[in-house]
């Protein structure tokens with residue numbers, strides 16, 4: 708699963724920044740077109756929900772989405788993994 712902030716709903720209150728135990732939400736720096744400074748995500752794949760939601764078949768943690776006053780945080784299905792060639796130079 709992929710963690711997503713809906714920019715059209717977020718008002719930049721930064722409550723999500725305060726509550727995430729992994730500090731995935733970071734205070735944003737640049738205002739968007741609406742003048743809202745939306746938090747950025749630091750390695751969101753570390754989120755418990757992203758990693759284990761499928762395994763447990765239910766929502767885990769979810770504190771950020773519970774505290775968000777604008778229901779701006781949700782998770783989306785990721786596209787199937789597509790293998791790609793990686794070249795390593797020695």
Ligand code: SF4
Pocket residue numbers: 710726727728729730731753754755756757767768769770771772
């Ligand atoms: S669900 Fe929990 S771990 Fe994941 S981003 Fe939200 S607060 Fe952080």
Ligand code: SF4
Pocket residue numbers: 712716717718719720721722723724745746774775776777778779780
């Ligand atoms: S808690 Fe919700 S509205 Fe507040 S900054 Fe985070 S995503 Fe935006």
